[in-house]
Amino acid sequence: MKTYLTIALQAVEQAAKICQQVQAQLVEEDSLTKKDRSPVTVADFASQAIICKRLKEAFPEIDIVGEEDAQSLRQDENREVLNKIGQFLPDWSVDQILDSIDLGNGEPGALFWTLDPIDGTKGFLRKDQYAIALALLKDGQPVLGVLGCPNLPFNGQADRGTLMYAIKGEGAFTLPLGGGEAKQVHVSDNDPEDVVRFLESVEAGHANHSLQGRLMAHFGDRAKAVRFDSQVKYAVLARADADVYLRLPNSEKPDYREKIWDHAAGALIVQEAGGTVTDMFGKPLEFNHGKKLMANRGLVVTNGKLHQKIIELLNRG
Numbered sequence: 001m002k003t004y005l006t007i008a009l010q011a012v013e014q015a016a017k018i019c020q021q022v023q024a025q026l027v028e029e030d031s032l033t034k035k036d037r038s039p040v041t042v043a044d045f046a047s048q049a050i051i052c053k054r055l056k057e058a059f060p061e062i063d064i065v066g067e068e069d070a071q072s073l074r075q076d077e078n079r080e081v082l083n084k085i086g087q088f089l090p091d092w093s094v095d096q097i098l099d100s101i102d103l104g105n106g107e108p109g110a111l112f113w114t115l116d117p118i119d120g121t122k123g124f125l126r127k128d129q130y131a132i133a134l135a136l137l138k139d140g141q142p143v144l145g146v147l148g149c150p151n152l153p154f155n156g157q158a159d160r161g162t163l164m165y166a167i168k169g170e171g172a173f174t175l176p177l178g179g180g181e182a183k184q185v186h187v188s189d190n191d192p193e194d195v196v197r198f199l200e201s202v203e204a205g206h207a208n209h210s211l212q213g214r215l216m217a218h219f220g221d222r223a224k225a226v227r228f229d230s231q232v233k234y235a236v237l238a239r240a241d242a243d244v245y246l247r248l249p250n251s252e253k254p255d256y257r258e259k260i261w262d263h264a265a266g267a268l269i270v271q272e273a274g275g276t277v278t279d280m281f282g283k284p285l286e287f288n289h290g291k292k293l294m295a296n297r298g299l300v301v302t303n304g305k306l307h308q309k310i311i312e313l314l315n316r317g
C-alpha cells in the first residue's frame, strides 16, 4: 500500500500546484458549463490530466473513475479552454492533454481509483476552499484516501496548504502541501453536552440548511455552524476543528445521489482519525453500486461520540 500512497501523494501535490496557479489568475473564460449546468474549469481538467497520467504510468492495470472527461474539450467552441490548459501544461501536446483526461473514463470494479480533480468547483471559482480528492477502492471500500486542500491553512500557517491521507487500518495523517513531517490526526472528543461545531456546504443547493438549522436548535447556544466547500469539511473534522458534518438532501432535489468521488477519500480519512461516517439513517456507505452511492441517502459524519444522538434527532419523525 505504501507504493500506492507515495504515487498518490506526488500526483495530488503536482495537481495542487497547477490548481493554485490557475486560481491565482482565474478569469470567467477559464471555465465552461457541463450538461448538468455545473461548472468545470481549466484547473479541473489540468488536475485530472496530471493525476491520471501519473497513476496510469505507475499502475497501468488499475482503472480510474474520474469526475471529468474530455468530450466537451474536443469541440471547437471550447478551443479557448483547451488552449488555456496548454498554457499550464507547457510540455504537453493537445492530444496528450485530451487523452490523459480521458484516462479517467474507467469503470468501478474490484480495485479502482476514484478522482475528483477539483471538489468544490464553485468554491474554487469564488477563490475559496476546494480539494483534490483521490481514493483507491477495493471490494467496494476505500482503502487509501488523499485530500489536497491548498487553501486550508496547515497548523494555522496561512501560506501553507494542507495534505491529508489515510490507509485503511493505519490511521490518518496530515502534512503541509509542499512537504514536511506527517503527523497523525484524531477527531475531537466533544460529546452531546459540549459545544458542537457543525459543518455544512456553502452552496445551499447541495444541502438542506433549514433542516440542519432545526437539528442544531436542539443544542441551543452550544451549536456553532461552520461552512466550507468540498471535502475540506472531512479534513477539518478529522483534525478535530469541528465535530459534525451533515449533508442532508436538498428538498428541491430529493432524488439526488452522492457521487463516490465526493466522499471516498474524505470518509476513509475521518474513519481512520477515529470518527464515524454513515448516511442519514445510520447505514454505512456502500461504494459498490457504480459511480453513485445508490444505497445511501444524505450523510452524517461525526467524531463518533455524537453519532448516535444526531441519527436519533434526524429520524425521530
Ligand SMILES: Nc1ncnc2c1ncn2[C@@H]1O[C@H](COP(=O)(O)O)[C@@H](OP(=O)(O)O)[C@H]1O
Pocket (backbone or CB within 6 Å): 038, 067, 116, 118, 119, 120, 121, 122, 123, 201, 202, 203, 205, 206, 207, 228, 229, 230, 231, 250, 253, 256, 259, 262
Ligand atoms: N443537489 C446536490 N446535493 C448534494 N451534492 C451536490 C448536489 N449538486 C452537486 N453536488 C455535489 O456537491 C459537490 C460540492 O460539495 P460541497 O457543497 O460540499 O462543496 C460537487 O462536487 P464538484 O464541485 O466536484 O462538482 C457536486 O458533486
Ligand SMILES: [Mg+2]
Pocket (backbone or CB within 6 Å): 116, 118, 119, 120, 261, 262
Ligand atoms: Mg466533487
